[in-house]
Amino acid sequence: MINDRLIDAGSVQLAVRDFGGDQPPLLLVHGAGGNLAQMTTLARALRPHHRVVTLDLRGHGRSADGDWTWDNALGDLAAVCAQLEIERPAVVGHSLGGMLAALWGQRHPDSPGVVSLDGNPPPTRLEHLPGLDPEKAAAELARLHAIFDAVQAVAGQVIPADQLPDLVEQQQMAARDMGANEKVWVEGFRRNLVHNDGETSLRPSAGLTAQLRTEMNQLDLGPVYAATTCPQLVVLATRDLPQQEPFAELYAAHRRYLVEQAKAVPHLRWVSLADASHAMVIEQPAVLAGLITEFLAGSR
Numbered sequence: 534m535i536n537d538r539l540i541d542a543g544s545v546q547l548a549v550r551d552f553g554g555d556q557p558p559l560l561l562v563h564g565a566g567g568n569l570a571q572m573t574t575l576a577r578a579l580r581p582h583h584r585v586v587t588l589d590l591r592g593h594g595r596s597a598d599g600d601w602t603w604d605n606a607l608g609d610l611a612a613v614c615a616q617l618e619i620e621r622p623a624v625v626g627h628s629l630g631g632m633l634a635a636l637w638g639q640r641h642p643d644s645p646g647v648v649s650l651d652g653n654p655p656p657t658r659l660e661h662l663p664g665l666d667p668e669k670a671a672a673e674l675a676r677l678h679a680i681f682d683a684v685q686a687v688a689g690q691v692i693p694a695d696q697l698p699d700l701v702e703q704q705q706m707a708a709r710d711m712g713a714n715e716k717v718w719v720e721g722f723r724r725n726l727v728h729n730d731g732e733t734s735l736r737p738s739a740g741l742t743a744q745l746r747t748e749m750n751q752l753d754l755g756p757v758y759a760a761t762t763c764p765q766l767v768v769l770a771t772r773d774l775p776q777q778e779p780f781a782e783l784y785a786a787h788r789r790y791l792v793e794q795a796k797a798v799p800h801l802r803w804v805s806l807a808d809a810s811h812a813m814v815i816e817q818p819a820v821l822a823g824l825i826t827e828f829l830a831g832s833r
Contacts, residue, residue, distance in 0.1 A: 534553045535550065535551070535552055535553060536550070536551045536553060537549070537550050537551075538551070539595075540612065540613060540616040540617070541612075541616070542591075542608065542609045542612035542613070542616075543608070543612065544599055544605075545591050545596060545597040545598070545599040545609065546596065546597045547588055547589065547591065547596045547597070547609055547612065547613060548569065548588065548589040548594055548595035548596045549569075549586060549587070549588045549589075549613055549616075549617070550569050550576075550586070550587045550588070551584070551585075551586050551617060552576055552577075552580050552584065552585040552586070552587075553584060554580065554583075554584045554585075555584065556580075556581075556582055556583045556584050557582075557583055557584065557622075557623065557645065557829070558583065558584045558586065558619045558620075558621075558622040558623070559579060559583035559584065559585050559586070559622055559623045559624075559625060559825075559829075560586050560587075560588070560610060560613065560614070560619075560622045560623070560624045560625070561575065561576055561579070561585055561586065561587045561625050561626070561630075562587075562588070562590065562610070562624065562625070562626035562627070562629075562630030562631075562633055562634060563587070563589075563590065563593070563626075563627060563628075563629075563630050564626075564627045564628025564629045564630050564631075564652075565628060565629040565737070565742075565745050565749075566593070566725075566737060566742075567593065567627075567628075567721065567725075568589045568590075568593045568594030568595075568721055568724045568725055569587035569588055569589050569594060569724075570594070570717060570720040570721040570724045571717070571718075571721040571814070571815075572587045572627070572814065573587075573714070573717045573720075574713070574714055574717060574814075574815075574818045575814050575818040575821060575822060578818050578819055578821075578822035579625075579822050579825060579826065582826045582829075582830070583623070583826075583829075584619075586613065586617060586619065586622070588609070588610075588613055589724070590606060590609070590629070590630075591605065591606065591609055592736060592737045592738065592741040593725065593736055593737055594724045594725060594736070595724060598738070598741065600744065601741055601744040601745055601748060602744075602748065603633070603636055603748060603752070606633055607633065607636060607637060607640065610624070610633065610637060621641075621643055621644060621645060622644070622645075623644065623645050623646045623647065623648070623829050624637045624638070624644065624647045624648070625647070625648040625650065625825055626648070626649060626650065626652055627650040627651065627652065627813075627814045628650070628651060628652055628811065629652065629745065629749070630650075630652060631648075631649030631650050631651060631652015631653070631767075632649070632652045632653070632654065632749065632752060632754065633652075634647040634648060634649050634652060635647060635649050635652060635754055635757050635758065635761070635765065635767075636757060638757075638761045638763050638765050639757050639760050639761045641763065642761075642762045642763050643763065644763040644764075645763070645764070645829060645832055646763060646764040646765065646766065646828060646829045646832040647761070647763060647764070647765050647766075648765075648766045648767075648768070648825050648828065648829075649765075649766070649767045649768065650768050650813060650814060650821065651768060651769060651770045651809075651811050651813060652767075653754065653769075653787075653791055654749045654750065654752045654753075654754065655677075655681070655749060655750065656674060656677070656783065656786075656787045656790070657674065657678075657750050658674075659671060659674075660790075661786075661787055661790050662674075662783060662786035662787060662790065663786060663789050663790050663793065664786050664789055665782060665783065665786040669782070670783070670786070673780060673782065673783040674783070676780070677780055677783060681746065684742075685739060685742045685743055685746065686739070687739075688735075688737060688738060688739040688741075688742040689734050689735065689736070689737065689738035689739045689740075689742070690734060690735075690739075691732045691733065691734050692726075692733045692734060692735060694733065697733065700722070701719060701722065701723075704718055704719050704722045705718070705719060711812070711815050711816070712816075713815045725737075754794065755794050755797065755798075758794070758795070758798040758801050759797075759798050761801075762800075764802070764828070764829075764832035765800075765801055765802065766801075766802045766803070766804070766824070766825075766828045767795050767801060767802070767803040767804070768803070768804050768806050768809075768813065768821065768824065769788065769791055769792065769795070769803060769804065769805045769806065770788065770805075770806065770809050770810050770811050770813060771788070771805050771806060771807060771808065771809055771810075772808065772809065772810050773810060774810045774811055774812060777810075777811075788805075792805065802828065804824065806820070806821075806824075
């Protein structure tokens with residue numbers, strides 16, 4: 534029985550969806566700008582082998598706003614476990630959620646395992662782009678972060694009421710283009726809408742987006758992987774999203790860096806997933822569920 538509820542994490546309330554069952558527990562964590570609805574298809578694929586619990590991270594979906602730090606977000610995950618009486622969960626996360634999974638593994642050596650689904654900070658330095666001419670790398674980084682600045686500038690802006698139907702239709706079309714569950718996709722879009730004083734905006738806010746960027750830009754996962762003693766799996770993308778294609782050389786170089794980073798940690802298991810972009814949770818949920826299930830079963 535699927536159960537939606539709000540739990541008190543101290544300074545914030547968190548929206549949680551528990552897929553139930555008596556199998557080993559697994560926390561499934563979405564990425565930046567997402568929410569728990571976007572993990573539904575993967576959660577259903579994992580249900581035969583796990584009690585899957587998803588949540589809206591603070592500042593996303595139906596969860597309350599709160600300052601974003603890694604410590605705060607990890608505390609939120611711990612609060613979910615405490616409130617739902619979950620002991621020693623596996624933690625699986627996509628994108629931002631994958632970074633949280635990696636950090637959880639470092640702090641919880643007794644975890645049965647953590648899985649990062651392309652959970653990598655964005656490239657910010659020349660050393661993140663091996664094989665790319667330094668002058669070109671610097672120019673591409675500047676161009677990329679100008680795009681991120683523009684996205685941040687419009688985060689949380691009010692959406693005119695007459696535009697909402699068109700935005701929903703665009704979401705439906707995007708779901709069809711990706712071969713995704715249309716109902717789940719639209720739920721994910723609507724779940725991030727905020728209605729205040731007759732106005733509608735989209736979460737996360739500009740302030741939270743800025744905090745997220747700062748935290749991710751300062752995160753180096755190499756030492757985190759090296760210090761983690763519980764089983765850890767990193768699943769990496771192998772191709773670009775359409776919006777990444779104008780930066781094809783940059784992202785190809787960054788993928789090389791991510792593979793080098795993973796190879797440098799002997800006890801880390803990693804997979805470069807064939808024909809997978811950063812949207813792998815939407816593209817290949819059944820494949821990912823198989824990888825995750827096999828990995829965690831072998832770690833027991």
